[in-house]
Amino acid sequence: xRRNERGDGTKEERGRDRMREKVSRYxxxxxxxxxxxxxxxxxxxxxxxxxxxSLLSDMRSSLSIRLRAVHVHHGLRGQEADRDADFSRELCxxxxxxxxxxxxxxxxxxxxxxxxxxxxxxxxxYEAFEQEAARWEExxxxxxxxxxxxxxxxxxxxxxxxxxxxxxxFRGSGLRGLAGIAPVRGRVIRPLLCVSRQEILEYLxxxxxxxxxxxxxxxxxxxxxxxxxxxxxxxxxxxxxxxVEHILRAGEIIGEADQFFRERAxxxxxxxxxxxxxxxxxxxxxxxxxxxxxxxxxxEQGYVIREAFSELGWPLRNIDASHIESILSLLDxxxxxxxxxxxxxxxxxxxxxxxxxxxxxxxxxDGLPRLSMEVIPRENQAEIPKNRYTKWFDYDKIKDTxxxxxxxxxxxxxxxxxxxxxxxxxxxxxxxxREMRGSIPLLAEGNHVLWMIGGRISEYYKVTEQTKRILKVxxxxxTNCG
Amino acid sequence: xRRNERGDGTKEERGRDRMREKVSRYxxxxxxxxxxxxxxxxxxxxxxxxxxxSLLSDMRSSLSIRLRAVHVHHGLRGQEADRDADFSRELCxxxxxxxxxxxxxxxxxxxxxxxxxxxxxxxxxYEAFEQEAARWEExxxxxxxxxxxxxxxxxxxxxxxxxxxxxxxFRGSGLRGLAGIAPVRGRVIRPLLCVSRQEILEYLxxxxxxxxxxxxxxxxxxxxxxxxxxxxxxxxxxxxxxxVEHILRAGEIIGEADQFFRERAxxxxxxxxxxxxxxxxxxxxxxxxxxxxxxxxxxEQGYVIREAFSELGWPLRNIDASHIESILSLLDxxxxxxxxxxxxxxxxxxxxxxxxxxxxxxxxxDGLPRLSMEVIPRENQAEIPKNRYTKWFDYDKIKDTxxxxxxxxxxxxxxxxxxxxxxxxxxxxxxxxREMRGSIPLLAEGNHVLWMIGGRISEYYKVTEQTKRILKVxxxxxTNCG
Numbered sequence: 001x002r003r004n005e006r007g008d009g010t011k012e013e014r015g016r017d018r019m020r021e022k023v024s025r026y027x028x029x030x031x032x033x034x035x036x037x038x039x040x041x042x043x044x045x046x047x048x049x050x051x052x053x054s055l056l057s058d059m060r061s062s063l064s065i066r067l068r069a070v071h072v073h074h075g076l077r078g079q080e081a082d083r084d085a086d087f088s089r090e091l092c093x094x095x096x097x098x099x100x101x102x103x104x105x106x107x108x109x110x111x112x113x114x115x116x117x118x119x120x121x122x123x124x125x126y127e128a129f130e131q132e133a134a135r136w137e138e139x140x141x142x143x144x145x146x147x148x149x150x151x152x153x154x155x156x157x158x159x160x161x162x163x164x165x166x167x168x169x170f171r172g173s174g175l176r177g178l179a180g181i182a183p184v185r186g187r188v189i190r191p192l193l194c195v196s197r198q199e200i201l202e203y204l205x206x207x208x209x210x211x212x213x214x215x216x217x218x219x220x221x222x223x224x225x226x227x228x229x230x231x232x233x234x235x236x237x238x239x240x241x242x243x244v245e246h247i248l249r250a251g252e253i254i255g256e257a258d259q260f261f262r263e264r265a266x267x268x269x270x271x272x273x274x275x276x277x278x279x280x281x282x283x284x285x286x287x288x289x290x291x292x293x294x295x296x297x298x299x300e301q302g303y304v305i306r307e308a309f310s311e312l313g314w315p316l317r318n319i320d321a322s323h324i325e326s327i328l329s330l331l332d333x334x335x336x337x338x339x340x341x342x343x344x345x346x347x348x349x350x351x352x353x354x355x356x357x358x359x360x361x362x363x364x365x366d367g368l369p370r371l372s373m374e375v376i377p378r379e380n381q382a383e384i385p386k387n388r389y390t391k392w393f394d395y396d397k398i399k400d401t402x403x404x405x406x407x408x409x410x411x412x413x414x415x416x417x418x419x420x421x422x423x424x425x426x427x428x429x430x431x432x433x434r435e436m437r438g439s440i441p442l443l444a445e446g447n448h449v450l451w452m453i454g455g456r457i458s459e460y461y462k463v464t465e466q467t468k469r470i471l472k473v474x475x476x477x478x479t480n481c482g
Numbered sequence: 483x484r485r486n487e488r489g490d491g492t493k494e495e496r497g498r499d500r501m502r503e504k505v506s507r508y509x510x511x512x513x514x515x516x517x518x519x520x521x522x523x524x525x526x527x528x529x530x531x532x533x534x535x536s537l538l539s540d541m542r543s544s545l546s547i548r549l550r551a552v553h554v555h556h557g558l559r560g561q562e563a564d565r566d567a568d569f570s571r572e573l574c575x576x577x578x579x580x581x582x583x584x585x586x587x588x589x590x591x592x593x594x595x596x597x598x599x600x601x602x603x604x605x606x607x608y609e610a611f612e613q614e615a616a617r618w619e620e621x622x623x624x625x626x627x628x629x630x631x632x633x634x635x636x637x638x639x640x641x642x643x644x645x646x647x648x649x650x651x652f653r654g655s656g657l658r659g660l661a662g663i664a665p666v667r668g669r670v671i672r673p674l675l676c677v678s679r680q681e682i683l684e685y686l687x688x689x690x691x692x693x694x695x696x697x698x699x700x701x702x703x704x705x706x707x708x709x710x711x712x713x714x715x716x717x718x719x720x721x722x723x724x725x726v727e728h729i730l731r732a733g734e735i736i737g738e739a740d741q742f743f744r745e746r747a748x749x750x751x752x753x754x755x756x757x758x759x760x761x762x763x764x765x766x767x768x769x770x771x772x773x774x775x776x777x778x779x780x781x782e783q784g785y786v787i788r789e790a791f792s793e794l795g796w797p798l799r800n801i802d803a804s805h806i807e808s809i810l811s812l813l814d815x816x817x818x819x820x821x822x823x824x825x826x827x828x829x830x831x832x833x834x835x836x837x838x839x840x841x842x843x844x845x846x847x848d849g850l851p852r853l854s855m856e857v858i859p860r861e862n863q864a865e866i867p868k869n870r871y872t873k874w875f876d877y878d879k880i881k882d883t884x885x886x887x888x889x890x891x892x893x894x895x896x897x898x899x900x901x902x903x904x905x906x907x908x909x910x911x912x913x914x915x916r917e918m919r920g921s922i923p924l925l926a927e928g929n930h931v932l933w934m935i936g937g938r939i940s941e942y943y944k945v946t947e948q949t950k951r952i953l954k955v956x957x958x959x960x961t962n963c964g
Contacts, residue, residue: 166717166721167721168732169651169728169729169732170717170721170722170725170728170729171721171722171725171728172722172724172727172728172731172732173728173732174735175735175736175739178732178736223720223721226716226720226721227721230716230720231713231716231717231720231721234708234712234713234716235648235652235713238705238708238712238713239648239649239652239653239705239708239709239713240652240653240654242654243652243653245654246651246652246653246654246655247651247652249654249803250650250651250654250655250660253656253657253781254657254660254736254739256779256780256781257657257736257739257743257781260779260781260782261739297738297742298738299735299738299739299742300742321731
């Protein structure tokens, strides 16, 4: 046991203990690991990941965790990369940690995905870690029936996060980007965010641990390097010695605020959002009552819109503050006012709702649903089924050919009491958003609509005591959703 | 009218129009001015304030506002300062704006207040503006019976605010500091926060307006100058051309978040806070139910504590995140757990409440209240007064000398039914916070407490049908509060 329990060791020993305690506390505070959990550690062989592996290695018995190290060879940098892989394998042998080497081709990947080699490398690394984590979980499940989720530990440190905060601050960002690097996201944990690069180097020196240096590291990414090598050091030297810690602390508070607003927006949408999903369309649409959204603070409104995009599975990449404002301006608009947004999204004021939906594509016109029909005698079944996707009609009232189609001018439906109502005014009465109207499939006899498929049917065709034969119509695939 | 209404003027004219529109929109968005309002404009004669005065001067008729310019001569910089005052007076003459010159002595002020001359100058300027605004309001009120509040316009621009954000980011700050310079605070409005220093200089050039340069401006405040002249330009040149705008936009969002949390904390305290104010003490204390505070998000809890300090009128200057955490840790503490904070504030867990109060000073022991007493016959007044600060006692039950004092061991009170209860257990039953117990003044006969002054009285001494003579006791000065 290397830890000095009497607290009277050398300066180096105390330094190492401080580092271990600092990282332990940070991990605990952020709920990074549970006893018995498995951790895949990303190991490049560089200073940061060697420090991370060493610290986690020390914690193995006290936390009863198990480790595997994954080294990704990017197929770049020739012999230097081979050297890094060898170094990493040797370190794991010494620490008695299983070592997994993943051979990748970042150059090829970059070409395939049309991204930079650095970005491709990053994606390949996380994919490799995720793969190994999933595989390990599977092994555990087979052996023990159940498994805690396997975590992935990566070695980002405080300077990385401070750099990220400045990067986003200077290039434009909402609160989320200004929060810096997340300590926990999904499986991924980042135990070293609480320490600086300097502390890592001191720890390695005191532990007598060596590490490799990636010769391309100092060359890549011009912007990042300006931040790392010029702006951050200037802030520390000229403005405040504790600048990095202060930036990180600001990031923490901003992160808390961001999370607060996101959770609140999620709850709001769960309570107030009207989600319309049709089997006939892949994308969903969302309506939010203007009164509810309008009663929120402006910052909450923005979060609700962003959260809605997330929940609808629409990318937020190209949505900036001006788009959010153009959506929110509809709160003061009249019905029909709308805003077109990137990604084919349209926001529209529809009566007392704000509606978000993907614009109809021409292709949608073709995707009419398939109906299966069957004629059955009345006496066979007394109870009319209350089923959204199976409807009965009085077969003997149908005189002409039935068609499945979208609306046409002159379409109408029969109301209780026998009056006719045009489909158009019915849509308006039922506050069906204009942009949905064209994509509601209909079962019709001429202009007389039997069924707004998935919705109401015409009174005229309803099964009554007098009905002799029943037309049973079922929407194929219609039972599993809605 | 200089504005080009046909939109086909020269490049310069369009540039000037853009500037006016940008500033107008910003003022409107932030509710800076109402029609008919008076504005005191701070005018140093430098580029920023000349631009501000010129823009507001142009808006006089369209917004029907009235202006006065105030120039503060700091008594520093000899002839240069006289030149600036002359320049400012001349500009106001040209623009037909009343000019007020305030002569101050920033050097003396700095010595008196033990602050830097720059800081003294800043304070003197705002005081001069406030004075003039108050005076103008008074004039209006005398002439017209009522007056809109007079505003004070100062010339901070976007770069100033971006600089402030970085300054706070590097030196440590909560969300409020990271929001940058407030567009509106109290009377003060800052119409130029939406434009850059560069835009101001271009506007002045296009308008053919000259301005003075303070030769000490470029020398003062080392830290600020590093930010202004090195870090911000580097961010713009090396990281992102729009860095200043992006920083300002981030500040706006952070400001919205900050305001949201502050308002929310204020509402929380209004609903849940139990304010105890005694005439006998200058400071108030606050109790907050642990269950209510504990149900909030961590970031909200911090805001509640800060808001409580504000409302109690206690300075937040020396309260940092670690103090807030030590207070919040009491949510998990047992009764009696406490934390001592700067400024003599103590936070304590008292049963199901978190209590904030100033620690008793030794001096408080001396500040016993004065009681006036009077013996009156029973028949004179049938109705026993229900008054917190005037109490009646059965005079004939008092056998010994009465004293006004704080609690002593063995003190007791008589309950309904005649049982005695020790003052100590009464305090516990009534959940009177421990730290208040020693400062509750008592009226006592030996160990028998007649009156916990301001609170309950002993049953034993209560006036009954049998009472012949009444001792009427009144707490001097006790009617105006509580």
